[in-house]
Amino acid sequence: MSESSKPKRSLAGIAGIVAIATLISKVVGLLRTVAIGAAFGTTAAKSSYDIASIIPGFFLILLGGINGPFHSAMVSSLSKRTKEEAAPLVETVSTLIGGIFFLATVFLVIAAPLCIDLLAPGLQQTVQGAEVRAIAIQGLRIMAPMAWFAGMIGIGFGALNAADLYWLPSVSPLLSSLTIIIGVGLLALAVGDQIVTPQYALIGGVVLSSGALLGTVLQWLAQFWAQRKAGLGRLRLRFNFRDPAVRSIFAVMGPALFSSGMFQINVITDLFFASFLPNSGPAIASFDYANLLIQTPLGILSNVILVPLFPVFSRLTDPEHWDELKARIRQGLLLTAIAMLPLSGLIIALAKPIVQVVYERGAFRLNNASQLVASILVAYAIGMFVYLGRDVLVRVFYALGDGETPFRISVVNIFLNGVFDFILIKPLGAPGLVLATVCVNTFSVLALLWFLNKKLNGLPLREWSFPIFGLTFGSVVSGSIAWATLNFVQQFLGQGFIDNLIKLVLAGGVGLIAFIVFAMQLKLPEVDMFADRILQRFPRR
Template sequence: MTETQPKPKRSLAGIAGIVAIATLISKVVGLVRQLAIAFAFGVGTAKAAYDISAIIPSFFLILLGGINGPFHSGMVSALAKRKKEDSAPLVEAISTLIGSIFLVVAIVVFIFAPFFIDLLASGLQQTAQGLETRAIAIQQLRIMAPIAWFAGMIGIGFGTLNAADQYWLPSISPLLSSLTLIAGIGIFILTAGSASTNPNYALIGGIVLAFGTLIGTVLQWLAQFWAQRQSGLGRFRMRFVWNDPGVQEVLRVMGPALFSSGMLQINVITDLTFAAFLPNAVAAIASLDYANLLVQTPLGILSNMILVPLLPTFSRLADPSQADQLKQRIRQGILGTAVVMLPLSALMISLATPIVRVVYERGAFKPEASQLVASVLMAYAVGMFVYLSRDVLVRVFYGLGDGDTPFKISMVNIFLNALFDFLFYKPFGIVGIVLATVSVNILSVFVLLYFLNRRLGGLPLFQWGYSILGLASSSILAGTASWFISNAIANLSGFKGFFLALAQTTIAGSIGLVVFALLATQLKLEEVDQFVDRIRQRFSR
C-alpha cells in the first residue's frame, strides 16, 4: 500500500474492541498486583506510606501518561489532522520540550521530598505510627521521582501511536508495571518473614513497592518508544523548534487540558490531606486506594472503550456543518456510559461488602478492613456514571479545540472539592471525603452540558435526561433485587467466609444484571439495543 493510499481507519466498534481487550488484560493484572499488596501489607504502615508517596508519581502517570490524559489528547488532536511524514518532527519537538520541563520537575521532587510528603499529609506527624509512615513515604518518593519524566514521554507516545491507528501496545503496556511490582512483592514475601518477626518489614516492603513501580514505568516507556521508532513516528532526538505551528497547536490543547484532566488527581491530593487528620488516618488512607481500584477497574476499561475511539471522531466533526453528527456522537457517549455504569454502580453499592471480601480478605487484610473499604466503595460507586460522563463532555470540548472552558470549570471545582471536604470529613469521616468529590463531579457535568448546549445551538437535553432517568430507575430496582438476594443467601445458605461472599457476589450480582437487562430493554433505547447486539455477537461466535 503506497503513501498516497493509507490503510482505512478502523471502525469505532473495532477500536473499542481492541482497547477493551488490551485494557481488560492490564486491569486484571493490576488487580492481581493490588491483591499481592493487600496480602503482604493489609491497611498497615507500608501501604499507607506507599499511597501517600505514590500520589505525585501517580499524578504524573495518570495525568500525563494515561490514556485520555492531556498529552494523549493533545497529540491525537494534532496528529489526526497530519500526514504521517509530518508527524515525526512534531513528536520529537514536543518530546524535547516536555522532557526538558519534567526532567527539572523530577529533580525538584527528589530534593524536596520531605516538603511534598508534609504538604500531602501533614496530619501524620500527630502520632508515632504516622511519623514512621512519613519517614517511609519520603524514601519512596525519592525513589519514584524519575517517574515524572517517564510519564510525560509515555503520554506523548500513547497519543502518537493512537493517532497512527495503533491501539494494542499502548493499551496493554501498563501491565509491565504491574508485573514488575508483583514480582518484587513475591520475592519480598518469600524472603522478609512477617511483620511480627521482622522489625524492618514495613521499611523494606516500602522500598520494594517504590522500586517496583519505577522499574515497571521504565519498561512501559521502552515498549512504547520501540513501537514509535519502528513506525517512523520519532526517535530519541533533541529538536528545539518550539515556535513551530504544530507545537503551538498541541500546546493550546495540552496546556488547559493538563489542569482540567488533573482535577481528579488534584482532588485526590485534597482528599488525602483531609484523610490524614482523621483518627484512623493510616487505615483510612489505605482504604481509599483499595476501594478506588475496584471502581477504576471497570471505569478504566469502559472509559477506554468509549473515549479512545470517540476523541478523534469529535475532532473530525468539529466543523459547524457537522453539528448534527457531533450531537449524535455525544449522545452515543453519554447514554452508552449510562447503559453500563448505572447498573454497575447499583450492584457495587448493594454488594459492596461481599465484593471487598472476595477480592481482598486474606493474609494481612482482616475483616475489619473489609468493612472500612466497603463503606468507601459504596461512596465511590455513587459517582461512577457522572465521572465518566464528565470525561466524555471534556473530550468534546477538546475535539472542538476548546481547552479553556474545561480548565476554568476545573479551577472552580478544585476550590469546591476542598470546601466540601472541609464540611464533610468530620461528620462523615472517610466516606464524606469521597462524597465531596462525587458532588463536585455532578456539578461539573451540569456546567459542561450548559456551555456545550450554548456552543452547539441546543442539545436534546430533556430527551437524554428521560432516557438516563429510565436507566437509573432500572438500575435502582436491579440493585435492590441484588441486596435482597444477597441477604437471603447469607441467612438461608450454609456458606461462610469466602464462599458466602463469593455466592453473594456471583448469584445476587447475576440476578441483578438480569433484572436490569429485562427492564432496560423495555425502554427501547438505541444504545441498549446496540449493547445487547454486541453481547449476542460475542456469544454467537
C-alpha cells in the same frame, strides 16, 4: 496521520482492541493490589506507598494515561498529518517536555520531605503517622524519575493512537503491576509472615516504590520501541519550538493539562483532610483498595467509550456537522449510563462481599479492613456515572479546540471540593471525602452541559434526560433485587471465600438480569445495539 495514509478501523474494531488490552492490564493491576493487600494490609508500608505515589502517580495518570491531556493533544494534531510530518513533531515535543520534567524529577528528589508534609500534614501528629511519613519520603525519592517517563509515555501514547496503533499502548501499563507483584512475592518468600512487622515496613515501602519505577521504565521502553518501528520519532533532540504545529499541540495540551490537573488536585485535597482522621493510616490505604475496585471496570469501559469517540468528535467540529456531533454526544452519554448505572447499583448493594472475595486474605484479614474499604467503595460507586460522563463531555470541548472552559470549571471545583470535604468529613469520616468528589463531579457535568448547550446552539437536554432517568431507576431496582437476594442467600451460607463468592455470583447475576430486562423495555437504540452485538458473538464462538 492523514486519513489516506492510515488503515481504517471501525469504532467497534477499535473498541474491541482497546477493551481486550485494557481488560488484561486492569486485571493484572487488580492482582497487584490483591498481592499488596495480602502482604501488607493497611499497615505503614501500604499507606506510606500510597502517599509517596501521589505525585509520581499524578504525573503518570495525568501525562501518561490514556485520554490524558498529552494523549488528547497528540491525537488531535497528529491525526491530521502524514507520518513524515509527525516524526519531527513528536521529537520536538518530546525534547521540550523531557527538559521540563527532568527538572521536575530533580526537584522531587531534593524537596521530598516538603512535598510529603504538604500532602499529609496530619501525619506529624502521631507516632504511627511519623513512621508513615519517613517511609513515604524515601519512596517519593525512589519514584521521582517517573515524572520524566510519564511525559514520554503520554506523548508516545498519543502518537501511536493517531497512527491507528492501539494494542501496545493499552496493554503496556501492566508492566508496572507485574514488577510490583514480583517484588512483593520475592519479599514475602524471603521474610515470610514477618513481612507485616514494623521492622519490615521500610523494606516493604522500598520494594513497592522500586517496583513502580522499574515498571514505568519498562512501559516506556516497550512503547518507544513500537513508536520507533512505526516511524514516529526517535530519541533525538529537536528545538524547533516555533513550529506552528508545535504551537497547535500546546494550544490544546496546555489548557487540557491544567484542567485534568485540577481533578488530581482534588485527590490531593482529599489526602490532606484524610491525614487528620484518627485512623489516617488505614483510611489512606483503604482509599486505594476501594478505588481500584471502581477503576478496574471504569477504566475498561471508559476506554471503550472514549477512545473510539474522541477522533469522531474531532471530525465533526464544523458547524455543518453539529447535528451529527450532538447525536454522538447523546450516544456517548447513554452508553456511559448503560455501562455505569447498573454497575453502581450492584456495587452499592454488594460492596461487602466484593471486598471480601477480592481482598480478604493474609494481612488484609488480620487488619479487619473489609468494613472500612466496603463503606468507601459504596461512596465511590455512587459517582461512577458522573465521573465518566464528565470525561465524555470534556473530550467534546477538546475536539472543539476549547480547553479553557473545562479548565475554568476545574478551578471552581478545587474550591468546591475543599468546601465539601470540610463539611462531610466530620459526620461521615473517610467515605465523606469520596462523596465530596461525587458532588464536585456532578457539578462539572451540569456546568459542561450548560456551556456546551450554548456553544452548539442548543442541545436536546430534556430528550436526553428521560432515558438517563429511566436507566437510573432501573439500576435502583437492580441493586435492590441484588441486595434482597444477598440477604436471602446468606442465611444458608457462611463467611468463607467460596461462600462469599457464591453469594456474590448469585446476587449479582440476579440483579444484572433484572436490569437487562428493565433496560430492554426502554426501547433505546443504544441498548438494542449493545444487545445485538453481544448475541451476534455467541454463534461464532
